[in-house]
Amino acid sequence: MLARTLRSNLPASSLPSRLAPTITPIFSRSLSTSSSSLPLPSHQSASKPANTSAYGRNLHVSAVRKSEVEEPNTRPEINTPPSIYNFTEEEEMLRETVRKFAQEVIGPKVTEMDESEVMDPEIIKGLFDQGLMGIETSAEHGGSEMSFMAAILAVEELSKVDPSVSVCCDVHNTLVNSTLRLFGNDYVKDKYLPGLATNVLGSFCLSEPNSGSDAFALQTTAKLEPDGEHYILNGSKMWITNSGEADYFLVFANIDPSKGYKGITCFMVEKDWGVQIAKKEKKLGIRASSTCLLSFDDVKVPAKNVVGEVGKGYKIAIEILNEGRIGIAAQMLGLAQGAFDYAVTYAFQRKQFGKPVGDNQGMGFQFAEVATEIETARLLTYNAARLKEEGKEFKIAAAMAKYHASKVAQKASGLAIEWCGGVGFTRDLPVQKFWRDSMIGAIYEGTSNIQLETIWKDLKKKYT
Amino acid sequence: MIPSRVNLINVLVPVKRAIDYAVKIRIAKDGKGVDTTVKHSMNPFDEIAVEEAIRLKERTKAVTSIIALSIGPAKSVETLRTALAMGADSAVHIVTPEAPSPSSNPEPVNVAAAIKAVIDRSKAAGADKAIDLVIMGKQAIDDDSGSTGGMLAGMLGWGQGTFASKLDVDKASGKVEVTREIDGGLSRIESKLPIVVTTDLRLSEPRYASLPNIMKAKKKKIESLKPEDLGIDLSPRMSVLSVSEPPKRVGGGKVENVDELVQKLKEGGIV
Numbered sequence: 078m079l080a081r082t083l084r085s086n087l088p089a090s091s092l093p094s095r096l097a098p099t100i101t102p103i104f105s106r107s108l109s110t111s112s113s114s115l116p117l118p119s120h121q122s123a124s125k126p127a128n129t130s131a132y133g134r135n136l137h138v139s140a141v142r143k144s145e146v147e148e149p150n151t152r153p154e155i156n157t158p159p160s161i162y163n164f165t166e167e168e169e170m171l172r173e174t175v176r177k178f179a180q181e182v183i184g185p186k187v188t189e190m191d192e193s194e195v196m197d198p199e200i201i202k203g204l205f206d207q208g209l210m211g212i213e214t215s216a217e218h219g220g221s222e223m224s225f226m227a228a229i230l231a232v233e234e235l236s237k238v239d240p241s242v243s244v245c246c247d248v249h250n251t252l253v254n255s256t257l258r259l260f261g262n263d264y265v266k267d268k269y270l271p272g273l274a275t276n277v278l279g280s281f282c283l284s285e286p287n288s289g290s291d292a293f294a295l296q297t298t299a300k301l302e303p304d305g306e307h308y309i310l311n312g313s314k315m316w317i318t319n320s321g322e323a324d325y326f327l328v329f330a331n332i333d334p335s336k337g338y339k340g341i342t343c344f345m346v347e348k349d350w351g352v353q354i355a356k357k358e359k360k361l362g363i364r365a366s367s368t369c370l371l372s373f374d375d376v377k378v379p380a381k382n383v384v385g386e387v388g389k390g391y392k393i394a395i396e397i398l399n400e401g402r403i404g405i406a407a408q409m410l411g412l413a414q415g416a417f418d419y420a421v422t423y424a425f426q427r428k429q430f431g432k433p434v435g436d437n438q439g440m441g442f443q444f445a446e447v448a449t450e451i452e453t454a455r456l457l458t459y460n461a462a463r464l465k466e467e468g469k470e471f472k473i474a475a476a477m478a479k480y481h482a483s484k485v486a487q488k489a490s491g492l493a494i495e496w497c498g499g500v501g502f503t504r505d506l507p508v509q510k511f512w513r514d515s516m517i518g519a520i521y522e523g524t525s526n527i528q529l530e531t532i533w534k535d536l537k538k539k540y541t
Numbered sequence: 542m543i544p545s546r547v548n549l550i551n552v553l554v555p556v557k558r559a560i561d562y563a564v565k566i567r568i569a570k571d572g573k574g575v576d577t578t579v580k581h582s583m584n585p586f587d588e589i590a591v592e593e594a595i596r597l598k599e600r601t602k603a604v605t606s607i608i609a610l611s612i613g614p615a616k617s618v619e620t621l622r623t624a625l626a627m628g629a630d631s632a633v634h635i636v637t638p639e640a641p642s643p644s645s646n647p648e649p650v651n652v653a654a655a656i657k658a659v660i661d662r663s664k665a666a667g668a669d670k671a672i673d674l675v676i677m678g679k680q681a682i683d684d685d686s687g688s689t690g691g692m693l694a695g696m697l698g699w700g701q702g703t704f705a706s707k708l709d710v711d712k713a714s715g716k717v718e719v720t721r722e723i724d725g726g727l728s729r730i731e732s733k734l735p736i737v738v739t740t741d742l743r744l745s746e747p748r749y750a751s752l753p754n755i756m757k758a759k760k761k762k763i764e765s766l767k768p769e770d771l772g773i774d775l776s777p778r779m780s781v782l783s784v785s786e787p788p789k790r791v792g793g794g795k796v797e798n799v800d801e802l803v804q805k806l807k808e809g810g811i812v
């Protein structure tokens with residue numbers, strides 16, 4: 078039964094007394110059976126009455142008798158926590174429905190959207206219609222009211238088919254919606270969350286031409302008007318995902334540069350108030366996802382549109398990006414799996430030397446190795462997500478998940494090209510796209526070096 | 542036929558948990574079935590049936606309630622949950638023993654009897670609860686028997702519109718029109734409620750369960766029954782002797798020209 082979870086070499090004193098009665102047989106056995114060191118199946122050891130060596134009895138005098146009367150043969154139930162591979166029924170259903178949507182609706186459009194560097198508006202509408210753009214948003218605000226893990230699973234499934242679509246969904250949910258949900262006042266939540274859950278795309282605007290990794294050196298300013306009712310925003314933002322199609326922008330700006338990072342404040346800004354989309358980047362990968370340069374030229378924003386406290390924008394950015402990284406890890410994980418699934422299927426079909434190329438051990442061992450690495454990325458990602466849901470510390474878990482998953486994605490998609498041979502190098506096959514897309518995982522929401530720095534600083538705290 | 546009944550159609554949609562259509566089927570070790578330790582999902586024809594029931598509800602406003610029914614082992618609950626997330630209103634699960642018990646995947650005649658028992662029970666519960674329309678898959682892709690719908694109509698003494706590619710229900714008159722794709726054209730049949738309709742591939746395209754609907758489905762009721770509760774017996778009348786793979790294609794060879802081809806055919810005694 079549960080023999081596997083109880084180790085017979087534990088000192089008796091370390092066991093809770095509740096367990097004492099029924100572990101007695103183990104002790105007696107290990108004390109009395111000299112002929113064999115192999116653990117016996119529990120029914121065998123139980124077929125004899127519990128060995129009543131003086132030592133065993135002395136340890137658990139009254140308890141042993143009780144157990145012999147009630148259930149002499151059974152080990153206690155030990156409530157070990159479940160593995161990470163436990164999902165709620167809704168999470169399973171979500172995975173299934175997103176998988177189908179991705180394969181059937183997004184799948185046929187992936188190449189065309191990549192070549193034309195435009196996201197099909199029908200896809201964005203589809204994401205909204207499926208309830209994928211308000212995953213954690215409350216039903217009251219028009220959302221799906223699901224878990225954080227649900228968002229992670231959705232991003233993973235979308236990425237297996239198109240990482241451009243998944244980043245659109247990921248940024249919208251884990252950065253934009255979450256910032257409003259967790260930090261917004263009732264006014265901004267009631268005003269913006271319903272639209273964001275049903276038909277308005279959002280962007281998260283932190284990076285600037287002169288502040289990337291050093292995000293809090295941002296130069297966009299927000300000046301409070303003398304009336305105290307409005308702020309005037311000036312500056313520019315760079316690399317803003319979704320900004321080509323978005324109408325709502327979460328903008329980080331400094332209300333008083335002399336205060337340094339303590340002046341950084343988060344604002345909810347509507348495009349109609351004068352946000353200018355200056356230039357769309359031409360990228361290596363995730364080309365269907367719009368990434369633009371924005372400029373703010375005396376954009377007037379009501380003071381009630383401040384999200385969280387004035388001067389606490391840096392805290393919001395830190396906390397939200399900690400969570401967001403798990404989303405990017407999920408994106409890289411799905412990407413790795415998508416490339417792997419395609420290339421391995423191909424390798425078992427393509428024949429050379431009279432047999433599938435995948436039947437060569439030289440190939441097979443590579444599949445096994447990459448499958449193992451994808452599994453490590455999955456465990457790190459899911460575990461970080463569950464830690465977050467449980468309200469436990471997850472910053473390092475998230476940094477590790479993102480750092481590692483992006484490496485695995487690069488490796489898996491790079492090898493996927495090799496596994497497909499010449500045709501893998503052409504744009505007729507999706508594997509090269511996965512590989513181009515994989516490069517972004519090491520850059521946005523904190524570069525790999527920044528993740529390593531986070532992990533390293535934590536190590537230093539522990540070791541010094 | 543009571544006229545007011547027409548405005549209150551209760552639709553029953555039987556759904557089966559079957560091996561997913563994308564799974565590569567492998568013969569089980571004992572040679573008497575297939576490996577069932579693989580991904581399962583709702584039988585595709587049943588998905589079409591659920592979709593059509595929902596569309597009928599949206600289109601005609603004549604449907605009061607859509608009840609999904611599954612007869613199968615514990616995990617069939619997942620299939621019912623999917624039907625509820627698509628838009629069915631409530632569900633009934635007749636729980637069968639787990640595989641390898643032969644009753645875990647009952648034969649068509651037993652399934653038909655079970656569906657009939659659920660319909661009889663609905664009639665006994667009152668006119669507003671009575672089921673008047675069954676929309677079900679024309680076949681399940683695992684057994685491919687394709688006989689449950691017809692048997693059910695026979696047992697109930699109802700009309701049947703099999704292999705439907707189009708379905709219309711007139712709310713006022715209670716008339717049902719079923720279009721069927723047949724060799725060389727379309728056949729249209731007309732019937733009155735109650736009726737059993739079985740779905741063909743082109744009847745409708747099933748929707749994806751949206752996330753909010755997945756959450757709503759959690760709150761919908763799934764009634765769990767044992768076969769005994771309905772006085773039915775699911776034990777099989779047939780036994781499978783063997784299941785085998787189609788013969789493997791033996792690799793061919795290439796011929797240089799027509800003469801060589803003809804010669805090879807002669808050698809093989811084909812011409």
Ligand SMILES: Cc1cc2nc3c(=O)[nH]c(=O)nc-3n(C[C@H](O)[C@H](O)[C@H](O)COP(=O)(O)OP(=O)(O)OC[C@H]3O[C@@H](n4cnc5c(N)ncnc54)[C@H](O)[C@@H]3O)c2cc1C
Pocket residue numbers: 248281282283284288289290291315316317318319360363368517520521522523524525526527530
């Ligand atoms: C496609 C795309 C989408 C994006 N979407 C968004 C978005 O929606 N919103 C948003 O705000 N931003 C977005 N970004 C910006 C992204 O987060 C930044 O590009 C990223 O933070 C890196 O900043 P940087 O480009 O200025 O690189 P830099 O900071 O200039 O880094 C250059 C190199 O130096 C290394 N480096 C920097 N500092 C250190 C250090 N202290 N120690 C060691 N190495 C260091 C980095 O690791 C990197 O290798 C996006 C970027 C891209 C490319």
